[in-house]
Amino acid sequence: MKGDKLQHGNQHWVSRQAQSLRDAQRRVEGKDRLDSDSAIELAVHQLNDVFGESDALIATSYRYGVIGYFADHVIFMPGFALFSCSKAGMAVAIRAGATDRSRIVNWPAGSEETFSLGAEDAVRTDLDSWAVCIENLAAPIDGLPSTFDISIVSAIPIEDETSFVAAFGVALSDALQGFVDEDLDISDNTIASAFEPAVGFQAAPVYVTAVRGTLADMFALVDSEKCELVNFDVVGEMAVGYIQIPGQPGLDASFVEKRRRDAGACLLRIQERRPSLPSLAHLYHKDLQNIEKSLPRKLRYAVNYLVKENQRVQRAVTAARKGDWQLFGALLFMSNSALTSDWGLQSKGGAFISEMVKEKTTEGLVGARISGDGRHVYVLGQPFSVPVQMDDIRKSYKDHFGTQPRTELL
Known part of the structure:
Protein backbone atom coordinates (compact mmCIF):
# COMPACT_ATOMS: atom_id res chain seq x y z
CA MET A 1 0.00 0.00 0.00
CA LYS A 2 2.80 2.39 0.86
CA GLY A 3 4.47 1.55 -2.42
CA ASP A 4 1.25 2.30 -4.28
CA LYS A 5 0.98 5.66 -2.57
CA LEU A 6 4.55 6.52 -3.38
CA GLN A 7 4.09 5.51 -7.00
CA HIS A 8 0.89 7.51 -7.28
CA GLY A 9 2.56 10.52 -5.67
CA ASN A 10 5.53 10.26 -8.02
CA GLN A 11 3.24 10.09 -11.05
CA HIS A 12 1.44 13.19 -9.79
CA TRP A 13 4.79 14.98 -9.38
CA VAL A 14 5.90 14.00 -12.90
CA SER A 15 2.56 15.18 -14.28
CA ARG A 16 2.95 18.55 -12.57
CA GLN A 17 6.52 18.88 -13.83
CA ALA A 18 5.45 18.01 -17.37
CA GLN A 19 2.65 20.57 -17.19
CA SER A 20 5.10 23.21 -15.95
CA LEU A 21 7.42 22.46 -18.86
CA ARG A 22 4.53 22.62 -21.33
CA ASP A 23 3.46 25.94 -19.85
CA ALA A 24 7.04 27.19 -20.01
CA GLN A 25 7.36 26.17 -23.66
CA ARG A 26 4.10 27.91 -24.56
CA ARG A 27 5.17 31.08 -22.78
CA VAL A 28 8.71 31.06 -24.20
CA GLU A 29 7.35 30.63 -27.72
CA GLY A 30 5.08 33.62 -27.15
CA LYS A 31 1.85 31.76 -27.87
CA ASP A 32 0.06 33.90 -25.30
CA ARG A 33 1.38 37.13 -26.84
CA LEU A 34 -0.06 39.12 -29.74
CA ASP A 35 2.28 39.60 -32.69
CA SER A 36 2.59 43.04 -34.29
CA ASP A 37 0.01 42.44 -37.03
CA SER A 38 -2.53 41.00 -34.59
CA ALA A 39 -1.97 43.87 -32.16
CA ILE A 40 -2.54 46.48 -34.89
CA GLU A 41 -5.65 44.64 -36.07
CA LEU A 42 -6.98 44.56 -32.51
CA ALA A 43 -6.21 48.27 -32.04
CA VAL A 44 -8.21 49.15 -35.18
CA HIS A 45 -11.07 46.87 -34.13
CA GLN A 46 -11.11 48.42 -30.65
CA LEU A 47 -11.13 51.92 -32.16
CA ASN A 48 -14.21 51.16 -34.27
CA ASP A 49 -15.92 49.08 -31.60
CA VAL A 50 -15.60 51.63 -28.79
CA PHE A 51 -15.93 54.90 -30.72
CA GLY A 52 -17.98 53.75 -33.71
CA GLU A 53 -17.27 53.11 -37.37
CA SER A 54 -15.87 55.99 -39.42
CA ASP A 55 -14.63 56.65 -42.96
CA ALA A 56 -11.74 58.71 -41.56
CA LEU A 57 -8.15 57.69 -42.27
CA ILE A 58 -6.73 55.40 -39.58
CA ALA A 59 -2.97 55.67 -39.06
CA THR A 60 -1.30 52.81 -37.22
CA SER A 61 2.09 52.01 -35.75
CA TYR A 62 3.71 49.29 -33.68
CA ARG A 63 6.79 49.53 -31.49
CA TYR A 64 8.52 47.04 -29.22
CA GLY A 65 9.45 47.94 -25.69
CA VAL A 66 12.99 47.71 -24.35
CA ILE A 67 14.64 46.16 -21.32
CA GLY A 68 17.14 48.42 -19.59
CA TYR A 69 19.84 46.41 -17.84
CA PHE A 70 22.09 49.36 -17.01
CA ALA A 71 20.18 52.49 -18.00
CA ASP A 72 18.64 54.55 -15.21
CA HIS A 73 21.91 56.16 -14.09
CA VAL A 74 21.95 58.24 -17.29
CA ILE A 75 18.94 60.17 -15.98
CA PHE A 76 21.49 61.85 -13.70
CA MET A 77 24.50 62.17 -16.00
CA PRO A 78 25.38 61.62 -19.65
CA GLY A 79 26.80 58.17 -20.15
CA PHE A 80 26.28 54.73 -21.63
CA ALA A 81 23.26 52.48 -21.24
CA LEU A 82 22.63 48.86 -22.19
CA PHE A 83 19.32 47.54 -23.52
CA SER A 84 17.78 44.59 -25.28
CA CYS A 85 14.62 44.54 -27.35
CA SER A 86 11.57 43.21 -25.52
CA LYS A 87 9.25 40.72 -27.18
CA ALA A 88 6.36 42.76 -25.76
CA GLY A 89 5.21 45.71 -27.82
CA MET A 90 2.51 48.30 -28.36
CA ALA A 91 0.15 49.06 -31.23
CA VAL A 92 -1.44 52.47 -31.76
CA ALA A 93 -4.38 53.24 -34.07
CA ILE A 94 -5.39 56.89 -34.48
CA ARG A 95 -7.89 58.83 -36.59
CA ALA A 96 -9.36 62.33 -36.69
CA GLY A 97 -11.83 62.74 -33.84
CA ALA A 98 -15.57 62.66 -34.35
CA THR A 99 -16.32 64.90 -31.35
CA ASP A 100 -14.99 68.16 -29.92
CA ARG A 101 -12.78 66.28 -27.47
CA SER A 102 -10.14 63.68 -28.12
CA ARG A 103 -10.87 60.17 -26.91
CA ILE A 104 -8.52 57.35 -26.03
CA VAL A 105 -9.09 53.72 -25.11
CA ASN A 106 -6.47 51.33 -23.77
CA TRP A 107 -6.35 47.53 -23.97
CA PRO A 108 -6.17 45.34 -21.92
CA ALA A 109 -7.19 47.78 -19.18
CA GLY A 110 -10.26 48.86 -21.17
CA SER A 111 -10.08 52.34 -19.67
CA GLU A 112 -11.36 55.34 -21.61
CA GLU A 113 -10.27 58.98 -21.30
CA THR A 114 -11.41 62.16 -22.99
CA PHE A 115 -9.30 65.30 -23.20
CA SER A 116 -8.75 68.32 -25.41
CA LEU A 117 -5.51 69.45 -26.98
CA GLY A 118 -5.04 72.91 -25.59
CA ALA A 119 -3.89 75.07 -22.73
CA GLU A 120 -6.82 74.24 -20.47
CA ASP A 121 -5.74 70.60 -20.25
CA ALA A 122 -2.00 71.15 -20.41
CA VAL A 123 -1.79 71.68 -16.65
CA ARG A 124 -3.95 68.70 -15.69
CA THR A 125 -2.21 66.16 -13.50
CA ASP A 126 -4.84 63.40 -13.61
CA LEU A 127 -4.33 62.47 -17.25
CA ASP A 128 -2.77 59.07 -17.80
CA SER A 129 0.74 58.96 -19.21
CA TRP A 130 -0.36 58.32 -22.80
CA ALA A 131 -2.68 61.35 -22.77
CA VAL A 132 0.17 63.50 -21.48
CA CYS A 133 2.32 62.28 -24.36
CA ILE A 134 -0.40 63.31 -26.81
CA GLU A 135 -0.63 66.76 -25.27
CA ASN A 136 3.12 67.26 -25.51
CA LEU A 137 3.65 65.74 -28.95
CA ALA A 138 0.56 66.66 -30.95
CA ALA A 139 -0.41 70.12 -29.75
CA PRO A 140 2.68 71.95 -31.15
CA ILE A 141 2.37 70.37 -34.63
CA ASP A 142 0.60 72.41 -37.32
CA GLY A 143 -1.83 70.77 -39.70
CA LEU A 144 -3.11 68.03 -37.41
CA PRO A 145 -6.82 67.40 -36.78
CA SER A 146 -8.20 69.35 -33.84
CA THR A 147 -9.17 66.15 -32.01
CA PHE A 148 -8.28 62.46 -32.21
CA ASP A 149 -9.77 59.08 -31.48
CA ILE A 150 -6.95 56.82 -30.30
CA SER A 151 -6.71 53.13 -29.50
CA ILE A 152 -3.80 51.50 -27.68
CA VAL A 153 -3.10 47.77 -27.48
CA SER A 154 -0.06 47.07 -25.31
CA ALA A 155 1.67 43.97 -23.98
CA ILE A 156 4.22 46.19 -22.23
CA PRO A 157 3.33 46.36 -18.52
CA ILE A 158 2.11 49.87 -17.78
CA GLU A 159 4.03 49.77 -14.50
CA ASP A 160 7.22 49.48 -16.56
CA GLU A 161 6.73 53.19 -16.98
CA THR A 162 9.82 54.29 -18.87
CA SER A 163 9.52 51.51 -21.45
CA PHE A 164 5.75 51.95 -21.78
CA VAL A 165 5.81 55.71 -22.27
CA ALA A 166 8.84 55.60 -24.59
CA ALA A 167 7.18 52.97 -26.79
CA PHE A 168 3.95 54.95 -26.83
CA GLY A 169 5.72 58.22 -27.61
CA VAL A 170 7.59 56.69 -30.55
CA ALA A 171 4.54 54.80 -31.87
CA LEU A 172 2.43 57.95 -31.59
CA SER A 173 4.99 60.08 -33.42
CA ASP A 174 5.09 57.45 -36.19
CA ALA A 175 1.29 57.46 -36.48
CA LEU A 176 1.01 61.26 -36.46
CA GLN A 177 3.21 61.31 -39.55
CA GLY A 178 0.24 59.92 -41.49
CA PHE A 179 -1.69 63.19 -41.06
CA VAL A 180 0.88 65.63 -42.45
CA ASP A 181 2.87 65.81 -45.68
CA GLU A 182 6.19 67.08 -44.35
CA ASP A 183 8.59 64.97 -42.31
CA LEU A 184 7.83 65.65 -38.65
CA ASP A 185 11.31 64.57 -37.51
CA ILE A 186 10.30 64.51 -33.84
CA SER A 187 13.50 64.22 -31.83
CA ASP A 188 14.23 61.81 -28.99
CA ASN A 189 14.46 64.79 -26.63
CA THR A 190 11.03 66.06 -27.71
CA ILE A 191 9.44 62.70 -27.02
CA ALA A 192 11.31 62.40 -23.72
CA SER A 193 9.87 65.73 -22.59
CA ALA A 194 6.49 64.00 -22.49
CA PHE A 195 7.79 61.87 -19.64
CA GLU A 196 7.91 64.67 -17.10
CA PRO A 197 4.16 64.98 -16.35
CA ALA A 198 3.80 61.21 -16.56
CA VAL A 199 6.59 60.11 -14.21
CA GLY A 200 7.05 63.28 -12.17
CA PHE A 201 10.51 64.27 -13.38
CA GLN A 202 12.41 64.99 -16.58
CA ALA A 203 13.71 61.67 -17.87
CA ALA A 204 16.66 61.15 -20.16
CA PRO A 205 15.83 60.43 -23.82
CA VAL A 206 17.86 57.22 -23.69
CA TYR A 207 14.76 54.98 -23.53
CA VAL A 208 13.32 56.71 -26.60
CA THR A 209 16.60 56.22 -28.45
CA ALA A 210 16.55 52.56 -27.46
CA VAL A 211 12.93 52.01 -28.56
CA ARG A 212 13.66 53.60 -31.92
CA GLY A 213 16.85 51.73 -32.62
CA THR A 214 17.16 48.42 -30.77
CA LEU A 215 16.76 45.48 -33.15
CA ALA A 216 14.94 42.26 -32.29
CA ASP A 217 17.08 39.54 -30.69
CA MET A 218 19.97 41.97 -30.23
CA PHE A 219 21.45 44.11 -27.49
CA ALA A 220 22.06 47.83 -27.92
CA LEU A 221 24.64 50.16 -26.40
CA VAL A 222 23.32 53.73 -26.24
CA ASP A 223 25.39 56.88 -25.84
CA SER A 224 22.87 59.08 -24.02
CA GLU A 225 24.86 62.27 -24.60
CA LYS A 226 24.81 61.89 -28.40
CA CYS A 227 21.54 59.91 -28.63
CA GLU A 228 23.45 57.35 -30.68
CA LEU A 229 22.97 53.60 -30.61
CA VAL A 230 24.95 50.54 -31.69
CA ASN A 231 23.29 47.13 -31.96
CA PHE A 232 25.36 44.01 -31.39
CA ASP A 233 24.87 40.25 -31.30
CA VAL A 234 25.28 38.25 -28.11
CA VAL A 235 26.30 34.63 -27.64
CA GLY A 236 23.47 32.42 -26.39
CA GLU A 237 19.72 32.89 -26.10
CA MET A 238 18.34 34.46 -22.95
CA ALA A 239 14.77 34.96 -21.77
CA VAL A 240 13.63 37.90 -19.65
CA GLY A 241 10.87 37.84 -17.07
Missing part, protein backbone atom coordinates in the same frame (compact mmCIF):
# COMPACT_ATOMS: atom_id res chain seq x y z
CA TYR A 242 9.15 40.80 -15.44
CA ILE A 243 8.08 40.85 -11.79
CA GLN A 244 6.00 43.77 -10.54
CA ILE A 245 6.51 44.60 -6.87
CA PRO A 246 3.14 45.13 -5.16
CA GLY A 247 2.68 48.42 -3.33
CA GLN A 248 6.08 49.85 -4.26
CA PRO A 249 5.68 53.61 -4.84
CA GLY A 250 7.36 55.32 -7.76
CA LEU A 251 10.27 57.67 -7.35
CA ASP A 252 9.50 60.85 -5.50
CA ALA A 253 10.50 63.95 -7.47
CA SER A 254 12.56 65.17 -4.50
CA PHE A 255 14.60 61.93 -4.58
CA VAL A 256 15.45 62.51 -8.22
CA GLU A 257 16.14 66.21 -7.91
CA LYS A 258 18.44 65.79 -4.89
CA ARG A 259 20.55 63.25 -6.73
CA ARG A 260 20.61 65.37 -9.87
CA ARG A 261 21.69 68.33 -7.79
CA ASP A 262 24.38 66.32 -5.99
CA ALA A 263 25.69 64.86 -9.26
CA GLY A 264 25.92 68.38 -10.71
CA ALA A 265 27.68 69.65 -7.59
CA CYS A 266 30.21 66.80 -7.85
CA LEU A 267 30.99 67.69 -11.44
CA LEU A 268 31.51 71.37 -10.62
CA ARG A 269 33.84 70.53 -7.72
CA ILE A 270 35.88 68.15 -9.85
CA GLN A 271 36.06 70.63 -12.73
CA GLU A 272 37.72 73.13 -10.39
CA ARG A 273 40.72 70.78 -10.42
CA ARG A 274 40.16 69.31 -13.89
CA PRO A 275 38.60 72.07 -16.02
CA SER A 276 38.72 70.00 -19.21
CA LEU A 277 36.48 67.24 -17.78
CA PRO A 278 33.20 67.43 -19.75
CA SER A 279 31.13 65.06 -17.58
CA LEU A 280 31.28 62.37 -14.90
CA ALA A 281 31.09 59.79 -17.68
CA HIS A 282 34.73 60.53 -18.49
CA LEU A 283 35.91 59.39 -15.07
CA TYR A 284 37.11 55.87 -14.36
CA HIS A 285 37.16 53.63 -11.33
CA LYS A 286 40.87 54.31 -10.82
CA ASP A 287 40.13 58.05 -10.51
CA LEU A 288 37.67 57.70 -7.66
CA GLN A 289 40.01 57.42 -4.68
CA ASN A 290 41.73 60.75 -5.33
CA ILE A 291 38.56 62.49 -6.49
CA GLU A 292 36.48 61.44 -3.48
CA LYS A 293 39.03 63.01 -1.13
CA SER A 294 38.36 66.39 -2.71
CA LEU A 295 34.59 66.13 -2.25
CA PRO A 296 32.45 66.71 0.84
CA ARG A 297 31.36 63.42 2.40
CA LYS A 298 27.71 64.11 1.62
CA LEU A 299 28.48 64.18 -2.13
CA ARG A 300 30.80 61.19 -2.42
CA TYR A 301 28.00 58.65 -2.78
CA ALA A 302 26.85 60.27 -6.03
CA VAL A 303 30.14 60.19 -7.91
CA ASN A 304 30.95 56.74 -6.53
CA TYR A 305 27.67 55.21 -7.71
CA LEU A 306 27.41 56.95 -11.08
CA VAL A 307 30.99 56.36 -12.20
CA LYS A 308 30.99 52.70 -11.16
CA GLU A 309 27.60 52.06 -12.77
CA ASN A 310 28.76 53.61 -16.03
CA GLN A 311 31.86 51.41 -15.94
CA ARG A 312 29.71 48.33 -15.35
CA VAL A 313 28.04 49.00 -18.71
CA GLN A 314 31.31 48.51 -20.56
CA ARG A 315 32.05 45.27 -18.72
CA ALA A 316 28.50 44.02 -19.34
CA VAL A 317 28.81 44.67 -23.08
CA THR A 318 32.00 42.61 -23.22
CA ALA A 319 30.40 39.81 -21.19
CA ALA A 320 27.28 39.67 -23.40
CA ARG A 321 29.34 39.67 -26.61
CA LYS A 322 31.35 36.70 -25.32
CA GLY A 323 28.36 34.89 -23.84
CA ASP A 324 29.84 35.14 -20.35
CA TRP A 325 26.44 35.25 -18.67
CA GLN A 326 27.87 34.38 -15.27
CA LEU A 327 29.82 37.66 -15.32
CA PHE A 328 26.83 39.52 -16.78
CA GLY A 329 24.65 38.27 -13.93
CA ALA A 330 27.28 39.16 -11.34
CA LEU A 331 27.36 42.72 -12.70
CA LEU A 332 23.56 42.92 -12.39
CA PHE A 333 23.72 41.81 -8.76
CA MET A 334 26.51 44.32 -8.08
CA SER A 335 24.38 47.04 -9.63
CA ASN A 336 21.37 46.08 -7.48
CA SER A 337 23.48 46.22 -4.34
CA ALA A 338 24.87 49.64 -5.27
CA LEU A 339 21.40 50.92 -6.15
CA THR A 340 20.12 50.25 -2.65
CA SER A 341 23.23 50.68 -0.47
CA ASP A 342 25.03 53.54 -2.27
CA TRP A 343 22.28 55.32 -4.20
CA GLY A 344 19.70 55.01 -1.43
CA LEU A 345 16.77 53.41 -3.26
CA GLN A 346 14.40 51.66 -0.87
CA SER A 347 12.87 48.51 -2.37
CA LYS A 348 12.57 45.61 0.06
CA GLY A 349 10.64 43.60 -2.49
CA GLY A 350 13.26 44.21 -5.17
CA ALA A 351 16.09 43.20 -2.83
CA PHE A 352 14.19 40.04 -1.83
CA ILE A 353 13.65 39.01 -5.46
CA SER A 354 17.26 39.78 -6.37
CA GLU A 355 18.48 37.50 -3.57
CA MET A 356 16.09 34.74 -4.64
CA VAL A 357 17.38 34.93 -8.20
CA LYS A 358 20.95 34.79 -6.91
CA GLU A 359 20.10 31.55 -5.10
CA LYS A 360 18.67 30.13 -8.34
CA THR A 361 21.68 30.74 -10.56
CA THR A 362 22.34 26.99 -10.41
CA GLU A 363 18.83 26.38 -11.77
CA GLY A 364 19.15 28.29 -15.03
CA LEU A 365 18.75 31.90 -13.91
CA VAL A 366 21.51 34.40 -14.71
CA GLY A 367 20.70 37.60 -12.86
CA ALA A 368 18.13 40.15 -11.77
CA ARG A 369 17.83 43.88 -12.43
CA ILE A 370 15.92 46.09 -9.99
CA SER A 371 14.44 49.03 -11.89
CA GLY A 372 15.62 52.52 -11.05
CA ASP A 373 12.32 53.30 -9.34
CA GLY A 374 12.24 49.97 -7.47
CA ARG A 375 8.79 49.06 -8.83
CA HIS A 376 9.76 45.96 -10.79
CA VAL A 377 12.54 43.47 -11.39
CA TYR A 378 13.74 41.96 -14.65
CA VAL A 379 14.84 38.32 -14.37
CA LEU A 380 17.31 37.02 -16.94
CA GLY A 381 17.99 33.36 -17.57
CA GLN A 382 17.71 30.30 -19.78
CA PRO A 383 14.46 30.30 -21.80
CA PHE A 384 12.97 27.22 -20.15
CA SER A 385 14.06 28.19 -16.65
CA VAL A 386 12.69 31.72 -16.40
CA PRO A 387 8.92 30.94 -16.49
CA VAL A 388 9.16 28.06 -14.00
CA GLN A 389 11.48 29.88 -11.61
CA MET A 390 9.38 33.06 -11.71
CA ASP A 391 6.38 31.01 -10.61
CA ASP A 392 8.41 29.78 -7.65
CA ILE A 393 9.61 33.31 -6.83
CA ARG A 394 6.04 34.58 -6.95
CA LYS A 395 4.93 31.97 -4.40
CA SER A 396 7.90 32.63 -2.12
CA TYR A 397 7.27 36.37 -2.30
CA LYS A 398 3.66 35.88 -1.21
CA ASP A 399 4.73 33.63 1.66
CA HIS A 400 7.20 36.29 2.83
CA PHE A 401 5.27 39.54 2.26
CA GLY A 402 1.65 38.38 2.11
CA THR A 403 1.05 39.82 -1.36
CA GLN A 404 1.60 38.16 -4.72
CA PRO A 405 3.52 40.00 -7.44
CA ARG A 406 2.41 39.92 -11.06
CA THR A 407 4.83 38.19 -13.41
CA GLU A 408 5.12 38.25 -17.19
CA LEU A 409 7.53 36.98 -19.80
CA LEU A 410 8.90 39.81 -21.93
